[in-house]
Amino acid sequence: xxxxxxxxxxxxxxxxGKGRFSLAKRSTEIGKLYKDKKDYRDQLEELRxxxxxxxxxxxxxxxxALLAVFQAMDAAGKDGTIRRVFTGVNPHGLQLYAFKKPxxxxxxxxxxxxxxxxxxxxxxxxxxxxxYYEEVLVVRVHEEILQKYQRVPEEFTKNLSRVWKQRYxxxxxxxxxxxxxxxxxxxxxxxxxxxxxxRRFLARIDEPEKNWKFSxxxxxxxxxxxxxxxxxxxxxKATAAPHAPWYVIPADDKWNMRLIVARLILNExxxxxxxxxxxxxxxxxxxxxxRKGLSEKL
Numbered sequence: 561x562x563x564x565x566x567x568x569x570x571x572x573x574x575x576x577g578k579g580r581f582s583l584a585k586r587s588t589e590i591g592k593l594y595k596d597k598k599d600y601r602d603q604l605e606e607l608r609x610x611x612x613x614x615x616x617x618x619x620x621x622x623x624x625a626l627l628a629v630f631q632a633m634d635a636a637g638k639d640g641t642i643r644r645v646f647t648g649v650n651p652h653g654l655q656l657y658a659f660k661k662p663x664x665x666x667x668x669x670x671x672x673x674x675x676x677x678x679x680x681x682x683x684x685x686x687x688x689x690x691x692y693y694e695e696v697l698v699v700r701v702h703e704e705i706l707q708k709y710q711r712v713p714e715e716f717t718k719n720l721s722r723v724w725k726q727r728y729x730x731x732x733x734x735x736x737x738x739x740x741x742x743x744x745x746x747x748x749x750x751x752x753x754x755x756x757x758x759r760r761f762l763a764r765i766d767e768p769e770k771n772w773k774f775s776x777x778x779x780x781x782x783x784x785x786x787x788x789x790x791x792x793x794x795x796x797k798a799t800a801a802p803h804a805p806w807y808v809i810p811a812d813d814k815w816n817m818r819l820i821v822a823r824l825i826l827n828e829x830x831x832x833x834x835x836x837x838x839x840x841x842x843x844x845x846x847x848x849x850x851r852k853g854l855s856e857k858l
Contacts, residue, residue: 570827573807573820577800583793588753589812593819600815607822608648614829615653619683621834625743627679627686628825631693632750633788634778635760636811638689641750645822646687655680658689667711671695671727672734682742685825692734693747696727696795701787728798735804744828745804748821749792752811754785 575581594600618624630638646654657678666674672692680686699705706717717723735745752760761782764774781788800806807824811817839847 567827570820570824573809573824575796575800575806575808576802577797577805578802581793581797581800583751583789583796583808586751586808586810588751588756588810590810590816592813593816600819603819604644604822605648607819607826608645611646611822611826611829612649614826614832614834615649615685617836618685618829618832618834619650619653620836622683623742624832624834625680625682625684625686626825626828627688627738627743627745629688629691629693629745629747630750631690631697631748631792632811633752633757633785634781635757635764636750636752637814637817638750640814641818641821642687642689644818645825646685649685653684654687655684656687656689659691659694667709671710672730676734679738680743686743692731693795693799696724696731697788697791700724700791701784724794725798728795731799732801732804735799735801739803744832746824746828747799747804747806748824749796749806749808750811750817751808754782756812757782 594603618626630642632638642656646656655678657675659675662674672695675688675692678686678688699710703720706712706720706723738745761774761778764770796806796808807821809817809820
């Protein structure tokens with residue numbers, strides 16, 4: 561795909577905080593980006609190889625890191641997307657964390673503590689399967705979590721609308737801090753429709769090998785669909801920024817979704833001013849002397 565066309569294609573998924581944003585107007589499906597299964601696999605493999613090459617260079621350069629945050633409703637495809645996009649990337653340069661229900665120890669700290677300690681080191685790609693954004697999504701939909709289980713002093717939780725506003729501000733400040741220290745932050749919302757989610761839940765029931773994926777809790781959360789959409793709408797709008805954009809990815813077609821995510825990650829890596837460390841003439845001369853000595857002993 562020509563550079564100009566690729567840029568225009570990818571920009572349609574970005575939310576940077578500039579202009580209006582409506583989640584309801586973002587499609588959950590677009591035209592197929594592949595001809596058939598083989599074409600899909602070939603495209604994804606090529607993208608993964610390029611991601612791996614640039615990550616290797618980023619590691620050698622040792623100045624930048626990249627954090628990819630994945631958020632979505634249940635059954636949107638976070639696990640599968642992460643697995644297929646990053647398969648083939650050198651494990652040494654990849655740091656993957658999945659965040660579930662907070663532990664008692666985590667609840668004894670501020671709401672970003674448990675994720676902050678897993679931020680990627682320079683030269684590496686960090687992947688968060690769920691993240692600190694749960695604190696303005698799940699916790700907002702289920703406010704009793706904040707009031708009953710999180711140990712924030714009551715004086716700070718009396719006005720809940722203020723709580724969310726302050727947490728958005730804390731998140732934006734943190735992501736700006738990360739950016740200024742060399743970590744590029746990309747946030748992906750895998751935008752699946754309620755109808756497609758329902759079909760995937762049915763598949764988890766009908767196909768024995770998928771039974772383990774199904775939980776009655778998923779059906780309970782599905783009942784809060786509209787509340788979650790409002791929470792995502794407000795969250796994305798409040799925390800999107802040019803240096804830490806959100807990408808709203810159509811997720812009804814899993815193959816499309818994975819190709820789009822892979823292209824976006826590759827595009828971000830391509831924008832980094834990275835290179836392999838340059839060897840000075842003096843060091844090159846030293847290396848040649850070392851090589852000569854090694855060769856003579858063979």
